[in-house]
Amino acid sequence: MKHIDCYLDFISPYAYLAFERLPRALEGLSYQVSYRPILFAGLLQHHGQLGPAEIAPKRDWTYRQVLWLAREHGIAMDLPAAHPFNPLALLRLAWACARQGAPNRYVCEAIFRHAWQGGAAADDAARLQALTAQLAPTRDPAGAEVKQALRAATDAALAAGVFGVPTFAVDGRLFWGLDALPMLRAQIEGDARVDEVWAAAASVAQGVRR
Helix, strand or coil: CEEEEEEECCCCHHHHHHHHHHHHHCCCCCEEEEEEECCHHHHHHHHCCCCHHHCHHHHHHHHHHHHHHHHHHCCCCCCCCCCCCCCHHHHHHHHHCCECCECCHHHHHHHHHHHHCCCCCCCCHHHHHHHHHHHCCCCCCCCHHHHHHHHHHHHHHHHCCCCCCCEEEECCEEEECHHHHHHHHHHHHCCHHHHHHHHHHHCCCCCCCC
């Protein structure tokens, strides 16, 4: 059985789509997933980048594309009332619900659907209160222990080479994005083509630097 670490942030529509698509993409394979919510903004800051929703033309394209992809894959999706939103409360809620080292799929699913179904504001206080009551966390989402768990998960992701969400880590390799799911499946199946592209990519010399 293969073990997959799934790095995600509820702010990302692509992470939502990949999360919903994952079971079908890996259907028939033997695997288990550890879901690891992280702060995407921390990755962006570390790598000196802006998020897609911070670049106006890219923001518009992102919303158009994710709605198209959702319909193509048969995934229910509504854009939230405002985006980007501050995901910290949602991330901390996930870690406050963590048992056996990480939040389970039910918790992550509930939080993703809170953000990406219904079209309401993801950070609305009343909605957050209702979601918290539904999930009944065993720890205080605003407590120091939970905040440290989120920081530690984000630091671990950076140490592993994660640069975006969603990222799936298996066999020491990282697979980034919704469109990486077929490649992730090939890795789990032991498809030699994955080894070939890994070797080919490693042979490219660094060119112009800016």
